[in-house]
Amino acid sequence: TNEPPPADVPEACEFDKTTNARGAKVCRRCGRPLRMRTRYDVWYDALITTYVGDRYGVRLGATYGDVLKWLTALRPYRGSQGGANAEFYDTVYSITHVVYTLNEYGQYRLPARLLPREFEFLKANLREAVAEGDADMLGEFMDSLRALGLTDADALIRAGTEYLLAHQNADGSWGDARERDIYLRYHPTWGGVAALSNYAWRGTGPSPAKLRLLLALNQASARAEY
Ligand SMILES: [Zn+2]
Structure with a gap:
């Protein structure tokens, strides 16, 4: 840690x-x-593992806060750079899992000002998921951007919605219907459903403990920049 x-x-x-x-x-x-x-892949795997561990009450080598604080080391985020950035995919999933673990997987809205760089990255790169025809990634983009305050009134959410509605499989799923890996069948489908959902938010998060972690992290990164 x-x-x-x-x-x-x-x-x-x-x-x-x-x-x-x-x-x-x-x-x-x-x-x-x-x-x-990639560093991003290792990191968000640890983020999810410690999130679940903390929630369940089992300490798995480190706490969620021990892992979250290294978010600063993963900034600045790079876009796909026309496919040249091999870390792009894992960068997206790192950021969406920052959102999910801070808002308890879709339970709370998050003020975008708490995650300004992540919010900018998601807005700047959502169309990349559409261009790549990646329903799974698009679902994560839309789900996270909705948590950060975008709605159906925003052009980005509408563009994603149009893509998903045009590319749903006849059986209602998303992704490659011939895929044999069950994870790659259910996860894009979950993503499509989540992206098109309007959540009944329980309010605005994150929890006070997580807000403290996030403020400390943003302070540390501001100190490093100036
Ligand atoms: Zn071998």
Whole structure:
């Protein structure tokens, strides 16, 4: 928890699914080179894990606050840069999961001024999900932007809505209907449903404890910038 999100955590081996220790460059089973996970991927995985751990009352190596504070190390965010930014996808999911874990997965609105850089990134890049035909990512963009205050009156939400309505499968799902991985069947469908939903918000969040974490984080990043 005293170290920013690392870039030397390998993906499982693509050939035999063997998991390898941090820092490994080749698979311990087959010797083939390993691909590294992005810092964003490692970080938001930890964010979700600690969020669930804290909620359930089981400490999983660190607390949610220990992980959230490293958000500053992930800024500034880069757009897809015409496909050149290999971290774009994980950047999007990092930011949407900041929103989800702060608003208890769709229960509270969040003031956009608490997350100004994240709000700007989401607005600037939503159309990229439409251009890529990625219903899953588009769902996360729209869901998060609604939590931060956009509504059907905003052109971005309307553009996303039009895309989703035009690309829903005959069975009501979204994504590739021939996909065999069940996660890739349900998650885009969940995304489409969430993006088109109007939530009955319980009010404005985040909780006082999370607000303190966020204010400390924004203060630290302001100090670093000036
Ligand atoms: Zn291997």
